[in-house]
Amino acid sequence: MTNTKSDHPCNGCAFYQGSVWQPANAAGLSALKRGFARKDLAAEQALYAQDDENRGVFCVSSGLIAVRTHHSDGTSTLIKLAYPGDIIGYRSFLAGARHKTEARALVPSRVCIVAHRDVSHVIGANPTVLRRIAGRCVTEIDSNHARIIATSVKPNRDRLRDLLLELMERHGHRDGDRLSMHLPLSRTDLADLIGVRPETMSRLFRQLKDDGTLTVSGREIGMAVTAPSRPPEAGLLPRRHSQSRDTRRSSRVATAVRDHGHPAIPTDR
Amino acid sequence: MTNTKSDHPCNGCAFYQGSVWQPANAAGLSALKRGFARKDLAAEQALYAQDDENRGVFCVSSGLIAVRTHHSDGTSTLIKLAYPGDIIGYRSFLAGARHKTEARALVPSRVCIVAHRDVSHVIGANPTVLRRIAGRCVTEIDSNHARIIATSVKPNRDRLRDLLLELMERHGHRDGDRLSMHLPLSRTDLADLIGVRPETMSRLFRQLKDDGTLTVSGREIGMAVTAPSRPPEAGLLPRRHSQSRDTRRSSRVATAVRDHGHPAIPTDR
């Protein structure tokens, strides 16, 4: 059982270096090869459904996968967008529980699959793999925190602008001094991602159109390359919802300073 | 270097069985003991500050720790409450980056510390430790998702009620047919946790008081033991913000059904 890099099923993948499977070797590699499969998904096709048993860990190879949670009232929340190089299904795998989310392709996509039992073997054979998966967890936690914070600190208009800028980075192409892209998501999905109703999404688009931030025609979006997030008015700091003056900035900070004379972590071991 | 369970620094801790360090043995144990320390925190004292270097992984032994993020405008968001048995600081450890949050005791607390370099050794010596830490990551991800969903699906009043019920489980004591507790958090902190302004928090409290859900006197909260979350009016399903009839439940579900004839994961490997 010799193994060289060229034996690795992820070799040749553009994301090989950063792949969570990249560290696999020796015994790990054979398990990895055993459990490995590829799968092509049509647009709108589901990779797994909410409440499904976990069948393995998936790595997005191309395309775009939406990870959603459906609620009992028929609405849904778009939890995240999985791009090539991202892995999904690991939450359910690590928890040893059913999927709490649904994964569905937004555009024709390809994913690589490592079957459930073989993931365990690969991890058992090579701890570094788990280290990398943990790294992905941390990334996920970070982005969740960012989203929680954004929700409570920024108005929806700003959040939509930020989202469109992110999408532009991935899907946009430069055209003179303008960026443009074909949106990979429906308005409804955008609304789910921001956490507003579709009607509100429509109105947010109009606001951004009106203040000149972007041009819209169906799913074709354009924005000036230089003006990332400046509504023509005055420049304002990341204030909390609408503008306001600099009252506050006192209590918690002051508390931190007085702090009963305890410096943060004196490390008195 | 013999090691028995009684050698384990966490032995004797009420959370020993579930501890992320519990699997440590042999080489891992010696590293664990080397890096181990305890620390008592006064109320309001910080364990680590935002942007601090990671000094290790902390396990809450007693008390209550608030994990916050401070924003540039002086506001802050309370990310989570860490109870005894919870570990904190692992995000920063796994990412190999500075803390993105601040950890501060809400009440007099005790934490156990495993110093940074020794965490690496323990993990290196015993992969199961990392498996458990990954499990904590998953728990964190789940609770983040729950919060993201709650934010976009439930009105603030309901979220406050849910939060108070959770707190009641941890801090409440039964007194006849009433539950009561002393809130471990200020109104401001509660507001940060729900994602509203303190004034709004005050008004939410009044609503819950008015509709009979709870009694309030300063930080003393009381609620009937039998009525977990029922405003005296009609029973309503988990509808999205305020009541409404059962329009919708069509688009996405319908989409899932037609689905171009692709069943979810045909597993055509």
Place this chain on the structure above:
DNA sequence: CGGAGTCTTGAGGGCACTCAAAATCTGTGG
């Protein structure tokens, strides 16, 4: 050309935010 689905627009209302000020609580010193 007629749906079906998606997106937009309009009307009306409730909730939460901001600003401002009063009220209450807490700890300290006389």
Place this chain on the structure above:
DNA sequence: CCACAGATTTTGAGTGCCCTCAAGACTCCG
């Protein structure tokens, strides 16, 4: 024990954002 300063909490007034309901416009297809 009371007075007082500082901090926290509550209340009031006004406004804007976002939601719901409802209907119209647009698009894509068979």
